[in-house]
Amino acid sequence: MVGLGGCLLLFLVLPFVALILDGGPEAIWRGLGCSLTWPALRLSLGTTLISVVLVVVGGTPLAWWLARSRWRSARWLEILLQLPVVIPPAVGGIALLLAFGRRGLFGGTLERLGWTPAFSVVAVIMAQVFVSAPFYLQAAVQAFGRLDPNLLAVARSLGASPPRLFSRVALPLARPWLIGGAAMSWARALGEFGATLMFAGNMTGKTQTLPLAIYTALELDIHTAQALSLLLVVFAFALLLFLRRFNRGVEPTRQPATP
């Protein structure tokens, strides 16, 4: 038993050890100096920030509606919206291309309006939103669904209109879980590779995000790829620390202690 667990643990940890130690700090430092690094980092941070904002702004009201709806179709919609989580990102990329590409279903209409999103920064953001929104939606639907129905009933009986119920009661009470969901969604957007490659391409300085830069760097120099990967690991680790700290701060307000 312990042996089996230990094997898995080693298997999970060793790649990270290699990622940090291989080649030594000098090689990594040199890798970071590669011309791909800064454009990719800038693009990744910029686009994922926009993606997360779009996901939260659109996803919060949608999740509230899904959580509140007694409509049976809402349950089906909820399942459907989880689809991007389980399908391979490449499939998502093809789907986006078929929908919004130049020859896509809606591409013609968009082009007549003077807009061709495919293979542009906008496509990078669209791919990120497509793959990362379900993570936020799931967290938000659960957060709203977990709210004490009595509190919502009381708020309404006191005269709270639907917008007030949402903004003054549901939103502040669900906030910790919404932030958690947004963080997970951001992590997913930051790591997005497949859909971006298909739908936005891999153009340095234009659509080449960090994961795509790693892919390109691998052909030039393994230590550059290593350096860029470490950069992503640092972001991911910071995110995990933030979530842990954050969740610890949150627990007491969730369940008020009886004095």
Place this chain on the structure above:
Amino acid sequence: MTDNCAPRLCIAVQAALGPFSLQASLEVGAEPLALVGPNGSGKTSLLLTILGLRKPGQGRIVLSDEVLFDADLAIDRPTEERHLAYLPQDFGLFPHLTAIENVAFALACRSKRVSTKQRRDQAMTWLDRFGIGNLAERNPSRLSGGERQRVALARALASSPKALLLDEPTASLDVEARVEVRAFLAESIRSLGLPTILVTHDAMDVEALASRVAVLEKGQLVACGLLSDIRKTPPTSFASRLFPASTRPGHDRQPL
């Protein structure tokens, strides 16, 4: 109350309720009504129906001269427009707001063109009236059961309700707090004179807070009358257990 006629809450509803149907016809005036019955008999469902959180298939709910629900006329006022104060078992205080903010929330819902400062002053007045002005800045998690009950009632009344619905008001309290809360509630209900329905499992609550009793059994309203009558001739075995013979001083059980 400025109205000439006393406020009245009239309910006659029929609704599907799991394995059986909820069927009840009640009238509540200034005399508080206790709704009793075994678990799952539909007491809370009836409260939620009155509140507008559950939609009955048939029936009519009227508060004084205002129709809240009428299946035939397709009237179904949303909960927020029914002006019913609802106090759930755990009092339903918003955990993210302090005591005074909880009360101010109710004020903000009903009067939108009032400054935050004025609203706070009004909320403070409500808290002072219930003797808990010193707890204004506390979060609900730092209040005792009795204190929470007071904040909840202050908040409910700040929303200027036309009727009061209480769901097991003393169930989540320890024995000592129960006595205190019961006395406080009895006094408040009496002085308000609003139509009041309270769901309870506790004979002491009925005794202290209500003068009339309605007995529910499997969704059906089997009896509704003065406490003394229900006590004399309990309509169900549940009612006879709730008000056992020993608590019926001076009353002999009479044949139906």
